[in-house]
Amino acid sequence: MNLHVRLSETRRRLHAVAETGFALDKTRNLISQLLVQEGLVPVERAGGIVTESGEGKNCILLRADMDALPVRDGKDVAYKSVHEDCCHACGHDAHMSMVYGSSLLMKEEELGGRVRYMFQPAEECPPGGALGMIESGVLDGVDMAFAMHVAPWLPFGAVGIKENIVMAAADNFKVTVRGRGGHGAMPHEAVDAVLVASHVVTGLQALASRMANPLEPLVVTVGKVRGGTAANVIADEVILEGTVRTLSTELQGKLPGWIERTAKGICDGFGAECETEYRLGYPVLKNWNSGLDVVTEAAGKVVGDKIVRMEKPLMGGEDFAYVLERVPGAFLFLGTGDEQHSYPLHHPCFDFNEEVLSVGAELLREITKVALGRL
Incomplete structure (x- = not known):
């Protein structure tokens, strides 16, 4: 089974069991099952899931948020949310699938370091889930951290990056x-x-x-x-x-x-x-220059010249800001915009071309490799 098919199936399974906040039993169970099947050992921390692969002194963290929104799923699709009161209208099902996909790609590679995968609850509901996981030790020994968000306002497959202040x-x-x-x-x-x-x-x-x-x-x-x-x-x-x-x-x-x-x-x-x-x-989410340098080099290898340098920050909030207050890294965007998918984030009908999942997985792999190579 090729990566695109596998990640599409994973994303649809996650989309169908959308849950909110910290009440993520089905989502956590599914993520844990997928990781175990790949020989990884998932550990529950502060309502999230953490696992690690590779060997070495240096460690790169990749974060995916797991929670959905309290919005009724407006799509007429086979993978429509089974829960009437919530759906993945902000793309967190994509984020989980791409981070999981990166673990598949890096499973057999000699990276010269470790990769820690952080599946986090409650990004959509302050005070959020990141702080609890940080307090549980998820950043211990981490040298750099990265997270990515799908972006329907960017062209499909484009990588959006922003210096300094990214989100409010x-x-x-x-x-x-x-x-x-x-x-x-x-x-x-x-x-x-x-x-x-x-x-x-x-x-x-x-x-x-x-x-x-x-x-x-x-x-x-x-x-x-x-x-x-x-x-x-x-x-x-x-x-x-x-x-x-x-x-x-x-x-x-x-x-x-x-x-x-x-x-x-x-x-x-x-x-x-x-x-x-x-x-x-x-807090305000700020990118590190060192993190942006890593993302720029990695994106060039994966998407070529489809890099968009964003001039203005977004007024949305994101609790990955807590992570970047503590360790170097970056928060980036991956474009999903095309003629068939025009709904914005948080809309009940938000959806995307699932071919972006393999692009995101490959991008996260390359970011990890570049980051480890610079440490």
């Missing part, structure tokens, strides 16, 4: 607005929490346009609103939940105070009360 810090917040309930026909006798919360949502958008330096990227998104029980009842409480994305720790540090002050000021003006919670999430 990703924090979450919650604002609870408390008013005074009443009859929908008698608003003067109540404090309408829905109305007040609506003004808070609007007010928070001014943080990016009027509080932050306009030359410094900032995203404040309220993605979840909960409140009210009936059409003719004025709600006494509304809960807003959102995300903040920044590219600097200085700006990141200002947001908790800005959000609290804005929400409280608006609530005070309407005679309502509010409570704010701010949860720091993933």
Whole structure:
């Protein structure tokens, strides 16, 4: 069986059993079975799977995230997720398959060092799964670390690389607005929490346009609103939940105070009360120059001149940032864009041409070989 067929079958099996967060029993079992069949010894650490191959002093880590999204699978395919409430809409099934594929390619090679494979849970839900695995010792003895993400915005088979800052810090917040309930026909006798919360949502958008330096990227998104029980009842409480994305720790540090002050000021003006919670999430993801040098050399051998040097960072978050805070390495992108697959990441119908899996596996093998050769 050739590599493309094998990895396509693996990816479809993983896609069908999509699971979220740390609740990854079927995914972990499948990954472990695949590794055992290749003579590797999978070890469970902090909800993830770790295994290693090769011999020698130096060690390269390859990371794949395992969790899916709480999104209904919108594709009409044989490998559609069997779980109605989640699917691999961010390509983590591809990441697992490519890292597994790289282990197949390197199984019989004399690498002159070791490769550690890190299958990580809960990348999609801060505080994420990377920190727990790091605390369990997954980076002990690791010299360099690499991770790759599929990218439908890049041409098929192209490798995207970015110097320095690659992705944003990703924090979450919650604002609870408390008013005074009443009859929908008698608003003067109540404090309408829905109305007040609506003004808070609007007010928070001014943080990016009027509080932050306009030359410094900032995203404040309220993605979840909960409140009210009936059409003719004025709600006494509304809960807003959102995300903040920044590219600097200085700006990141200002947001908790800005959000609290804005929400409280608006609530005070309407005679309502509010409570704010701010949860720091993933830090800014920064590539190392040494890691990029490795990726550039390896990509040239695998995809030739199909290397895209990205000028701007992405405002998405990624907990591989914790890994790159501790060891040198790089985070890169592999293009899946073509005319048949146009849906973006996190869309219920996101899919890709599975021929990219063997490209990704070969790229990870070459990255490992180049990295070990430089140590």
